[in-house]
Amino acid sequence: MLCGALLSAHELFVESDRGLAKQKKVKVVFVIGGPGSGKGTQCQRIAQQFGYTHLSVGELLRQEINSGSETGSMIHSIMKEGKLVPSDVTVRLLQQAMQGIDNDKFLIDGFPRNEENVKTFENLTKMEPEFVLYLDCPQDEMERRLLSRNEGREDDNIDTIRKRFKVFMESTLPAVEYYESKGKIRKVDAGKSIDDVFESIKAIFSQGKDNNKPANLQLVAAGPSSAYGSHGASLLSLLPTPIAGHEPAFKVHSWRLAEKQRPTLDQPYLEHT
Numbered sequence: 186m187l188c189g190a191l192l193s194a195h196e197l198f199v200e201s202d203r204g205l206a207k208q209k210k211v212k213v214v215f216v217i218g219g220p221g222s223g224k225g226t227q228c229q230r231i232a233q234q235f236g237y238t239h240l241s242v243g244e245l246l247r248q249e250i251n252s253g254s255e256t257g258s259m260i261h262s263i264m265k266e267g268k269l270v271p272s273d274v275t276v277r278l279l280q281q282a283m284q285g286i287d288n289d290k291f292l293i294d295g296f297p298r299n300e301e302n303v304k305t306f307e308n309l310t311k312m313e314p315e316f317v318l319y320l321d322c323p324q325d326e327m328e329r330r331l332l333s334r335n336e337g338r339e340d341d342n343i344d345t346i347r348k349r350f351k352v353f354m355e356s357t358l359p360a361v362e363y364y365e366s367k368g369k370i371r372k373v374d375a376g377k378s379i380d381d382v383f384e385s386i387k388a389i390f391s392q393g394k395d396n397n398k399p400a401n402l403q404l405v406a407a408g409p410s411s412a413y414g415s416h417g418a419s420l421l422s423l424l425p426t427p428i429a430g431h432e433p434a435f436k437v438h439s440w441r442l443a444e445k446q447r448p449t450l451d452q453p454y455l456e457h458t
């Protein structure tokens with residue numbers, strides 16, 4: 186079972202440049218997709234346009250391999266088989282990287298890869314993502330892209346690529362379903378051109394920005410028997426959905442028909458908070 190109520194933003198302790206610990210609220214967006222779906226490519230653009238720090242978990246693992254540590258050699262043997270590194274190792278590398286960066290918005294690329302990744306992240310950080318961007322791409326297209334990636338990656342050979350696809354289907358898709366059940370998946374068709382995929386992604390990130398702005402709502406004044414009550418309810422449905430972790434832009438005043446309380450300018454139905 187995965188944990189229930191978690192914070193969207195978390196008090197993360199970071200070392201300031203004076204060496205003192207200070208608290209800051211941190212937001213994370215996870216980016217999931219099959220190998221070669223374009224996670225790294227799109228994350229670079231998102232980071233540049235929306236001010237996120239891009240952390241590629243695969244890259245953090247490769248850096249650990251290059252450090253020559255014992256953990257690095259364990260990671261190396263797992264990665265060349267296309268398997269998944271134990272979550273406590275991955276999440277600790279991720280936490281270390283986040284603590285060393287003075288930004289409050291992180292784009293975490295290639296994470297989570299399975300439900301164990303999810304649980305470990307929740308347990309160790311007590312955070313959950315704002316949302317999860319899912320790059321959905323046909324397998325034959327991902328295979329074509331990986332075989333021509335030319336970054337000299339040991340795992341970009343046809344045998345390991347096929348193993349990574351299997352891991353994606355068997356382990357990562359259940360994590361996608363978990364976030365789907367929480368309403369956090371934002372899926373884009375990643376089989377299109379780089380520019381077209383980014384257009385879809387921009388709409389998702391821009392929507393988040395708009396939802397943070399207080400809406401410019403005019404109060405509707407209405408006299409007795411003018412059906413304000415029924416329209417009041419539909420008015421509510423027009424308001425932007427509050428984003429988890431943000432105060433809603435409006436306070437809703439209840440009014441009870443039995444007591445014949447109608448909204449007035451003194452006691453409006455909706456009020457900016």
Ligand SMILES: Nc1ncnc2c1ncn2[C@@H]1O[C@H](COP(=O)(O)OP(=O)(O)O)[C@@H](O)[C@H]1O
Binds near residue numbers: 331333378
């Ligand atoms: N939409 C796209 N169309 C064609 N090629 C792409 C697209 N997105 C990425 N690529 C290329 O495919 C390869 C894999 O992309 P990458 O971003 O590294 O994927 P991932 O991080 O998901 O493994 C790279 O060589 C990249 O330039």
Ligand SMILES: Nc1ccn([C@@H]2O[C@H](COP(=O)(O)OP(=O)(O)O)[C@@H](O)[C@H]2O)c(=O)n1
Binds near residue numbers: 271296
């Ligand atoms: N959360 C993660 C992310 C990557 N990895 C490992 O790192 C490898 C490369 O991941 P990556 O995100 O750099 O690349 P792609 O497989 O998405 O192209 C994976 O195949 C796994 O072996 C992991 O174990 N756990």
